[in-house]
Amino acid sequence: MSVPLRPGEHQRRILESGRHKEAELVLRKGRWFFNLVVESHDAKPVAFGPVMGVDVGENNLAAHSLGKVFGGEHLRDRRDRHLALRRRLQSNGSPSAKQKLRQVSGKEMRRVKHTNHETSKAIVQAAIKAGVAKITMEDLTHIRARIKAGKRVRGRLHRWAWRQLQTFVEYKARAAGIAVEYVNPAYTSQMCSCCGHLGKRSKHRFVCTHCGLRAHSDLNASRNLARIGGTAVPPRAAVNTPDVGSVDMGNHVCISQ
Incomplete structure (x- = not known):
């Protein structure tokens, strides 16, 4: 035809x-x-500009260092519901249950992919608007092997499409001429993005006992990634860190000690 x-x-x-x-x-x-x-060919690389750090997670899909957090509660709830339905269908074992299982699995994958596309598009658009020259993200190679949690939490984390979201951010960024770099994520969630000292993280809250910074833990991690990408200095567990200049914290500017 x-x-x-x-x-x-x-x-x-x-x-x-x-x-x-x-x-x-x-x-x-x-x-x-x-x-x-x-x-299509990638755009001309951005020669100069700030660095954006992007932290991906499970409680929140992503957070970038310009101050935006993308929540993942709704998607996580829907995926837990699909998991319960899949278990019921698998235990049934009938031909109709197997057919329904294929439909449910396909629908779940499409929903996750669509959400990751929307999130990555918003991240890259924010980077373009801010004139960002490079996006720094965590190197999550072998992350699943390093997960230490209960069986239920491990199962949920193993199903999470972290790498897919990072891949979407990467190709959208490169198409806009923005470089992408992956760095060692060690201590990015525990280190204060303001003074560089180790602080305390409790769920979504980060508190630095040295400089008094209080911030969303994922935003703090994304700002650490931005700092690492901007200075090319890998994260480390040392108590004192070299002077890396100022880090924009939104309402105020913190100067490294």
């Missing part, structure tokens, strides 16, 4: 932006969709 392609203005701009690659024809809920991959 020969079917004419009638793209809208938005689709036409995408088609003209690069080279056409593989395509796929998909039937979903009685409707046909034509998915065409277009390979």
Whole structure:
């Protein structure tokens, strides 16, 4: 069959932006969709600008050093509900239960992917608006092997799509000319982003007993990542850290001791 392609203005701009690659024809809920991959070149690299740190997690999907936290409570609740449903279907074992299980699994993966796309797009848009030249994220290689928690928590963390979110941020950033760097995450959640001393973290709250900083723990970690990316100094457990200048904390500026 020969079917004419009638793209809208938005689709036409995408088609003209690069080279056409593989395509796929998909039937979903009685409707046909034509998915065409277009390979476009990355934008000219941003030469100068600040560094943005992005911390990913499970309680909160992500937090960036410009002051934004992306909550993950709703997605985590929906995934827990899907997990309970999958267990019931698996224990049933009937052909209809297996068919329903495939539908549920596919729906869950699509929801997570959609959420990660939305979150990564918001992060990169914030970076573009702020003139960011580089985004620094945690190197989560072998993170699942390092997880130490109860069986239920381990199961939930093993299902979390951390790397997918980071990959989406990376390719969207590179398309906008923003460099991406992965660094060792050691002590980024325990170190004060203001003075560099080790502080105390309790769930979403971080308190530094040295300089008195009180901040959201994920925001504090993202600012540590930004500092590491800006100074090329790896995190360490030393009590005293070298002077790395000022770190913008939103309402005030902290100077390293």
